[in-house]
Amino acid sequence: MNPNPFAWPFRAQYLTGFVVCVLLLAYAIYDQLQLGVEPCPMCIFQRIAFMAMGVFFLIGGLHSPGATGRRIYAALVAISALVGAGVAINHLRLQFAPKDPMMADCGPGLNYMLENFPVAEALKKVFTASSDCSEINWSFLGITMPGWCLIFFVALGAGALWAGFKRRV
Numbered sequence: 001m002n003p004n005p006f007a008w009p010f011r012a013q014y015l016t017g018f019v020v021c022v023l024l025l026a027y028a029i030y031d032q033l034q035l036g037v038e039p040c041p042m043c044i045f046q047r048i049a050f051m052a053m054g055v056f057f058l059i060g061g062l063h064s065p066g067a068t069g070r071r072i073y074a075a076l077v078a079i080s081a082l083v084g085a086g087v088a089i090n091h092l093r094l095q096f097a098p099k100d101p102m103m104a105d106c107g108p109g110l111n112y113m114l115e116n117f118p119v120a121e122a123l124k125k126v127f128t129a130s131s132d133c134s135e136i137n138w139s140f141l142g143i144t145m146p147g148w149c150l151i152f153f154v155a156l157g158a159g160a161l162w163a164g165f166k167r168r169v
Contacts, residue, residue: 010070013163014061017077017156021054024152031145037137042091046149049084053077053156060164074164081157088153091146 028047031037039047060073143151 008163009064010163011061011064013159014057014073017057017160017163018054018061020152020156021050021057024050024149025054040091042087042094043145045087046084046091046146049080049087049153050149052080053084053160056080057156057160070164072164074160077160077164078157081153081160085150085153085157088146088150092144092150095144095146 025047028039028043032039056073056076060070060077063069063073065073
């Protein structure tokens with residue numbers, strides 16, 4: 001008999017993490033297609049990080065591995081969360097930094113940059129950013145979209161580590 005009837009199994013925790021990632025991505029697509037909020041290049045990279053986290057959550061939840069496997073899945077989710085959090089922090093820095101009056105209203109889209117520049121140069125342009133990444137066109141409870149993404153990256157990454165490294169009886 002399980003001494004703690006409220007203990008969540010690893011599989012349930014990871015499948016819940018997967019569902020949260022899917023819901024976040026579904027809202028981002030709804031926001032883009034229905035509300036007309038076009039994602040900037042940094043938003044796209046944050047979506048990719050949520051996709052990676054979702055894939056690792058799903059595989060971990062379906063696999064239901066032993067202790068070593070749980071730690072590996074936790075590390076993979078945490079790495080994806082750290083990358084996403086880094087992008088979100090940079091995005092927030094751009095949003096709240098003083099605006100440069102010499103910057104154009106919007107930069108080229110990610111597709112254009114990837115088609116016309118080497119990948120390293122395109123990534124450098126994204127992260128040294130254009131003003132379209134600094135535009136605040138959505139907020140909820142006073143927190144912008146990259147702020148919410150940062151909150152979810154931290155929460156999901158911490159949850160994955162907790163589930164993966166928790167001692168099981």
